[in-house]
Amino acid sequence: MAGRRRHGEELERAIHAAVLAELEERGYAGTTYDGVAARARTSKPVLYRRWPTRAELVLSALIARGSATLRVPDTGSLRDDLTGMLRSLGRILDGVADRPSMLRLLAESEASRAESLRTLLLARGAELLGPVLDRARERGELGTHPLPERALSLPFDLVRHEVLLVGRADPDVDSMVTDVVLPLYTALSGAPDGS
């Protein structure tokens, strides 16, 4: 019936847009091949040729949309920098998709997609911590001992845990920073100020 027929980039962009729209409206559970095909005005075989499972289809669309970048503030205080970063992460995690969708996507994603998922969950946030800590050291807020990997990823792990597992869309970042991260970093780095 309809005349022209889309290919390559153009087609995939339309499909991705349809997936995101369905995801928004119906959630992961309600996002079906039939529904996506209809909305993108294409057909199921076109989808199946590219993405063998719903998880891959949805993941592909989410990745294509591009992950938001973590805000790395420079407030002049380690506490405020950390608080800012973690709040930013919380908003990002909450913004990718609703929690049930995220959990189910995680449940159905193959291990081979680990890297894509890590991108999605901002697991690399810890890498952005370096400059923040360097500035804190220059200000004398921290000592000079290097922090172990586990300590660096800790604040981000806590936010992920709180948003995705506990289900708190607005995690209590203050208690994380005050009760855990700051005391730990101070102790581990060989704090200049004992108290």
Added chain:
Amino acid sequence: MAGRRRHGEELERAIHAAVLAELEERGYAGTTYDGVAARARTSKPVLYRRWPTRAELVLSALIARGSATLRVPDTGSLRDDLTGMLRSLGRILDGVADRPSMLRLLAESEASRAESLRTLLLARGAELLGPVLDRARERGELGTHPLPERALSLPFDLVRHEVLLVGRADPDVDSMVTDVVLPLYTALSGAPDGS
């Protein structure tokens, strides 16, 4: 055809057993009302009358089985006590069900079932930490300052994050204890030994 007809307790035990068996064999995604009804030798209406959703049905069976109790060791060393508890938690989390099933159950569970889920995920593990810390204080491994709630739940949160979100069935408990929990507890409690 068959003569006798089960009721109440007896019937529900049979259903729960069937759910657990299906869950074991096919995972959450493959556990259907049809399948459970067939295996329990009953019918779908019997299931739907009791549990309106798959999540409630499965959760009910898991809760009924009873959650394993966390091992609280007394080794004479805070490090070893913590390590033992966390390894125990890791095994329990890994043993409730496979990761995809756990995540999907979480995804589909209503907020109203939060308490049951907390039981399932051993969120109350932090409460068992009290005696362990008391003993450590008596031995002089920790100072006398009380630890904030966030710090108490921290080790358990880390294990849950690692097992369920990162997907490591055997989490790296050593680095958690060495790089995070011990230094933090020492610092927060007003460590008697500075180093």
Added chain:
DNA sequence: CTCGTAAAGATACGGTTCGTTTCTTAGGTC
């Protein structure tokens, strides 16, 4: 023991989603 009733259990239904197959036809390539 009798009878009323609540629940078990069997069956069948219409509907949706799944994943695949078949076939036609448009569009990019040489």
Added chain:
DNA sequence: GACCTAAGAAACGAACCGTATCTTTACGAG
């Protein structure tokens, strides 16, 4: 202009869903 890959349409059998209908069993009140 001919070729060939892939888009798109349509239809399929199967599985699962959630519900409705109807019969039959077990329990309990009297």
